[in-house]
Amino acid sequence: MSYYDIDSILTDAQKLPCTFELEVPGLGILEGNAGEDIKAGTRLDLPLWLGEMLSIGARLGTSRLVTLDMPEALSERVLNALKADPRTVDLRSLAPHFYNLSERILELFEEEEMVDILTDTFKKRAAEIADHAHNSRGAVGEGVEFLRGLDETERQLFRAAHDRAKEMRAWAGQVKRK
Amino acid sequence: MAFPLPRGITPSEIAFLAEMEMVTIMPRQRLEGLELLGGPIEPIVPPRRASLPLWLALLLKRQRRANILPPSWLHPGSLELILDIEAHHNDYRHAFSPPPPLPGQPNVRELARGHEPVARPQYTPDGERYFASPPFLPQNAAESNFDPTQVPSLPFHWVEISSMLLDAASDDLTDPDQIRRLLKDIREVRMAKMRAGVDVLDAAATGGGGVALTGVGAMELGEERGFLSGAVDNLRKIGASKEQARREQMAEQRANGGYDATQDEEEDYMEF
Amino acid sequence: MGAMPQAPSPQPTTHTHFLASASPTPHIPMDIDDILASVDRGPGASPAAAGIDHQLLTRFWVAERAVSEVLPWPAPLMERMMDRVRLQIETIEDLAASSADVDPNTTHNPNLNLRLSILQTDLARTQYLIRSILRARLAKLTKHSMHYLVHLASRTKNPLSQSQSQSQSQSQSAVPQDSVPDISAVSDFSPLSAQESTFVHAHQSLLAGHYGSAFMGAFPPQLRRLDDNAGGTSMVQGPDLKEVVFVRCLGTEVPVLVDGEEEDFGVTMRMGDVWVVRWEGGEGGVEEGEVELL
Numbered sequence: 209m210s211y212y213d214i215d216s217i218l219t220d221a222q223k224l225p226c227t228f229e230l231e232v233p234g235l236g237i238l239e240g241n242a243g244e245d246i247k248a249g250t251r252l253d254l255p256l257w258l259g260e261m262l263s264i265g266a267r268l269g270t271s272r273l274v275t276l277d278m279p280e281a282l283s284e285r286v287l288n289a290l291k292a293d294p295r296t297v298d299l300r301s302l303a304p305h306f307y308n309l310s311e312r313i314l315e316l317f318e319e320e321e322m323v324d325i326l327t328d329t330f331k332k333r334a335a336e337i338a339d340h341a342h343n344s345r346g347a348v349g350e351g352v353e354f355l356r357g358l359d360e361t362e363r364q365l366f367r368a369a370h371d372r373a374k375e376m377r378a379w380a381g382q383v384k385r386k
Numbered sequence: 387m388a389f390p391l392p393r394g395i396t397p398s399e400i401a402f403l404a405e406m407e408m409v410t411i412m413p414r415q416r417l418e419g420l421e422l423l424g425g426p427i428e429p430i431v432p433p434r435r436a437s438l439p440l441w442l443a444l445l446l447k448r449q450r451r452a453n454i455l456p457p458s459w460l461h462p463g464s465l466e467l468i469l470d471i472e473a474h475h476n477d478y479r480h481a482f483s484p485p486p487p488l489p490g491q492p493n494v495r496e497l498a499r500g501h502e503p504v505a506r507p508q509y510t511p512d513g514e515r516y517f518a519s520p521p522f523l524p525q526n527a528a529e530s531n532f533d534p535t536q537v538p539s540l541p542f543h544w545v546e547i548s549s550m551l552l553d554a555a556s557d558d559l560t561d562p563d564q565i566r567r568l569l570k571d572i573r574e575v576r577m578a579k580m581r582a583g584v585d586v587l588d589a590a591a592t593g594g595g596g597v598a599l600t601g602v603g604a605m606e607l608g609e610e611r612g613f614l615s616g617a618v619d620n621l622r623k624i625g626a627s628k629e630q631a632r633r634e635q636m637a638e639q640r641a642n643g644g645y646d647a648t649q650d651e652e653e654d655y656m657e658f
Numbered sequence: 659m660g661a662m663p664q665a666p667s668p669q670p671t672t673h674t675h676f677l678a679s680a681s682p683t684p685h686i687p688m689d690i691d692d693i694l695a696s697v698d699r700g701p702g703a704s705p706a707a708a709g710i711d712h713q714l715l716t717r718f719w720v721a722e723r724a725v726s727e728v729l730p731w732p733a734p735l736m737e738r739m740m741d742r743v744r745l746q747i748e749t750i751e752d753l754a755a756s757s758a759d760v761d762p763n764t765t766h767n768p769n770l771n772l773r774l775s776i777l778q779t780d781l782a783r784t785q786y787l788i789r790s791i792l793r794a795r796l797a798k799l800t801k802h803s804m805h806y807l808v809h810l811a812s813r814t815k816n817p818l819s820q821s822q823s824q825s826q827s828q829s830q831s832a833v834p835q836d837s838v839p840d841i842s843a844v845s846d847f848s849p850l851s852a853q854e855s856t857f858v859h860a861h862q863s864l865l866a867g868h869y870g871s872a873f874m875g876a877f878p879p880q881l882r883r884l885d886d887n888a889g890g891t892s893m894v895q896g897p898d899l900k901e902v903v904f905v906r907c908l909g910t911e912v913p914v915l916v917d918g919e920e921e922d923f924g925v926t927m928r929m930g931d932v933w934v935v936r937w938e939g940g941e942g943g944v945e946e947g948e949v950e951l952l
Contacts, residue, residue, distance in 0.1 A: 211893050307620060314627040323628045327588055334617045335584045361620050368612030376609045379397035383549045395723050417769060422780040423746055425709025491929045503929040505910045511707045512734050515947055517908035522713045590902055594916035594924020596935040607904055618902045
């Protein structure tokens with residue numbers, strides 16, 4: 209996590225399902241019931257930074273305040289879809305910072321298979337991104353749909369590839385004009 | 387203070403760099419020797435050929451004070467051979483055709499005969515070792531005698547040099563239209579190889595790993611670097627937890643005295 | 659460089675006005691003794707050495723532009739280059755003056771203008787390299803200013819100034835400037851030049867002062883620091899050394915290091931190879947001159 213990095217801050221605010229293991233007096237404000245208590249067994253979506261903080265006890269193996277669950281964006285259903293064809297999944301609608309979120313989740317959970325699925329997903333989509341970025345006519349047809357579904361990391365990758373291809377064409381044009 | 391340019395030199399800066407390559411000219415007039423910041427220029431006396439940095443050769447060419455003798459690789463015959471290697475040679479299906487060797491590096495044939503590479507350093511004014519590399523090697527000189535035993539190869543700045551010579555000195559080239567067609571074909575074959583390489587990029591995402599791009603051109607690299615580095619960096623972040631686990635496992639093995647670092651080599655070595 | 663004739667701009671034209679004043683050594687008119695002394699400096703002053711230095715400068719430019727951290731300042735090389743640039747400007751001025759004297763009807767030397775334009779182009783190209791190097795370094799220094807200041811200050815033996823500012827931060831009068839490390843006792847500025855160290859300290863002090871008056875002054879005193887790492891996230895951010903770079907192996911064989919540690923390495927690069935590797939894995943070879951950045 210980088211202090212001044214806006215994407216990192218936004219990732220920290222993404223919601224994660226949490227289950228309270230203990231009754232916590234006075235914390236009802238999280239549910240919108242200020243002044244009330246939170247009952248053991250309550251399920252709540254909490255921002256990543258808060259859920260992570262409250263779950264520390266659980267990870268140390270002492271008293272667990274909350275346990276964390278996989279966010280919907282990384283659920284079994286999504287992973288299966290990614291395994292089938294990563295190019296058809298709209299990552300942006302799952303989580304705008306899909307990969308950043310995944311990296312944080314993978315720090316919390318040991319999920320080797322998820323690493324493999326995400327690596328494969330990213331590689332397949334990156335190849336597609338490169339194709340679109342080098343197309344000077346811009347996205348057409350199905351491409352528009354795919355590019356709309358890029359998460360923030362992928363958008364930055366698209367931009368980097370696109371800008372360089374553009375500079376390259378500008379240079380080539382300049383040589384001819386001289 | 388914002389620096390407007392991205393990491394890595396940009397296409398126009400890569401061309402600026404390529405203009406430092408030495409080319410051969412046939413002067414049409416005399417010129418006194420000059421002490422330039424880029425190094426000394428010998429007196430120019432027609433009809434003796436001279437070796438000059440490309441920027442200076444182009445300056446003289448545009449003023450009709452010299453003709454540029456094309457580099458030996460920038461001929462239809464050489465380019466056809468190179469295209470054939472790029473497109474059909476079995477050893478280079480997933481790799482670029484071999485670049486011109488560095489000083490002390492055996493070429494493909496010598497390598498096959500068992501010659502070992504031995505790097506040959508020069509020394510800097512501070513007394514440190516210095517290994518020259520493009521654009522400061524004579525990779526774009528015109529051959530005075532054509533050597534049929536030499537397999538032609540594309541120099542690091544092939545895209546820039548060919549574009550600039552086709553633009554400013556096409557009358558000095560043999561069959562410039564054919565050269566243009568061949569260059570376009572070569573570029574497409576190589577671009578396809580670059581694209582296919584995304585699949586092995588994770589080899590560069592681990593500590594001590596890497597992906598070989600040997601033979602890549604400066605402009606080809608410039609065009610793809612933003613994409614490649616962005617992609618590898620994200621693959622590294624996705625795999626960070628796994629790398630950490632592997633690191634811990636290795637440290638444990640080492641503590642037990644059983645780990646040999648070289649055993650990783652095969653698995654990490656990949657080539658486009 | 660007031661009297662210098664308008665030089666043709668080098669190929670990549672970017673904004674150059676800022677760095678015209680940021681060159682490390684200002685343009686001081688030299689007298690003939692100085693010129694002779696610098697010409698007389700031994701092997702470093704020979705024309706062949708000029709060629710090698712130009713190659714080194716070019717390689718350094720490409721390298722500085724390729725990595726996220728500031729590379730070690732090559733002081734002897736840059737001093738020689740600045741000397742040569744100064745001498746070349748004198749040469750061009752003299753030549754331009756002599757061309758103005760010549761009666762255009764009696765052109766004794768038809769090549770004078772050609773020589774002048776070649777010298778000017780060569781000068782402009784060298785100046786482009788130097789400016790681009792300095793600007794790239796300043797950009798990294800300002801982006802990671804606290805990181806480099808903390809790095810420099812960590813070399814001072816006396817940690818007193820540090821603890822002093824820490825205790826100040828508890829008082830009501832704490833200001834963000836308290837967290838700007840004091841580098842007045844530092845003598846080894848590596849990887850920065852002395853001028854860059856002065857610059858980055860002045861820059862960060864100004865910035866801290868501005869933060870203080872703009873918004874941090876309204877925070878509780880303990881939240882007015884710029885080097886806090888409460889919550890496990892440090893405010894001091896250095897360059898990312900795990901980013902990949904593109905390198906060419908120039909030595910016979912060079913291993914890629916894991917975590918930059920000598921005893922732990924992965925793949926081996928061979929002469930003439932081009933690789934994509936992590937910067938921390940290739941940095942050692944670059945320092946030795948056995949690997950170059952592309």
